[in-house]
Amino acid sequence: GDSVTQMEGPVTLSEEACLTINCTYTATGYPSLFWYVQYPGEGLQLLLKATKADDKGSNKGFEATYRKETTSFHLEKGSVQVSDSAVYFCALKLTDSWGKLQFGAGTQVVVTP
Amino acid sequence: GAVVSQHPSRVICKSGTSVKIECRSLDFQATTMFWYRQFPKQSLMLMATSNEGSKATYEQGVEKDKFLINHASLTLSTLTVTSAHPEDSSFYICSARDKYEQFFGPGTRLTVL
Numbered sequence: 001g002d003s004v005t006q007m008e009g010p011v012t013l014s015e016e017a018c019l020t021i022n023c024t025y026t027a028t029g030y031p032s033l034f035w036y037v038q039y040p041g042e043g044l045q046l047l048l049k050a051t052k053a054d055d056k057g058s059n060k061g062f063e064a065t066y067r068k069e070t071t072s073f074h075l076e077k078g079s080v081q082v083s084d085s086a087v088y089f090c091a092l093k094l095t096d097s098w099g100k101l102q103f104g105a106g107t108q109v110v111v112t113p
Numbered sequence: 114g115a116v117v118s119q120h121p122s123r124v125i126c127k128s129g130t131s132v133k134i135e136c137r138s139l140d141f142q143a144t145t146m147f148w149y150r151q152f153p154k155q156s157l158m159l160m161a162t163s164n165e166g167s168k169a170t171y172e173q174g175v176e177k178d179k180f181l182i183n184h185a186s187l188t189l190s191t192l193t194v195t196s197a198h199p200e201d202s203s204f205y206i207c208s209a210r211d212k213y214e215q216f217f218g219p220g221t222r223l224t225v226l
Contacts, residue, residue, distance in 0.1 A: 036217075041222075044157070089156065098145055098210075100162060101147075103157050105155070105156045106155070
């Protein structure tokens with residue numbers, strides 16, 4: 001079945017460091033791919049998305065490129081801030097009619113001053 | 114972007130009581146809503162898919178008689194945890210889907226004593 005695998009955390013970084021969170025997927029067909037961010041005690045917010053191969057999603061300095069050949073959607077940011085500390089979830093939208101999302105396990109990112 | 118609200122944000126109840134959680138799409142009509150459960154430091158687990166005017170579709174392993182879902186209108190879905198027990202304590206998150214994507218509510222923290 002469809003699944004998402006993302007790197008385990010926590011990932012601890014200093015402010016202004018580069019961040020990469022790896023995400024790979026297995027799916028039938030051509031799913032849409034998403035990154036969501038969850039701040040402590042809150043729900044999920046859509047960070048960025050890509051709907052087809054080679055699409056690049058970007059938002060708030062974060063980027064991810066839909067790589068069909070490697071079935072990956074790695075999240076990157078060139079210079080993180082303390083406010084980027086959160087849990088990041090990679091997800092794919094299943095090709096069923098309801099549009100259900102399949103989430104990865106989540107990666108906690110801690111950015112220190 | 115579209116806004117989804119949940120009420121209450123936090124609830125504490127005694128074992129054996131029932132708790133109702135509301136999920137509302139505030140500025141759009143949602144034909145489909147989803148209910149998720151999240152344990153501490155874990156990913157979201159889809160519990161059920163709710164379509165307006167029809168019975169919810171539950172994921173494997175989710176007790177439909179324990180987690181009652183009602184999607185009475187295009188802007189409101191409710192999750193009732195019946196005869197709650199301490200093991201039902203969790204963070205419950207709903208999402209509402211418009212034509213293009215899912216929007217998540219802020220979550221409800223349920224604690225059963």
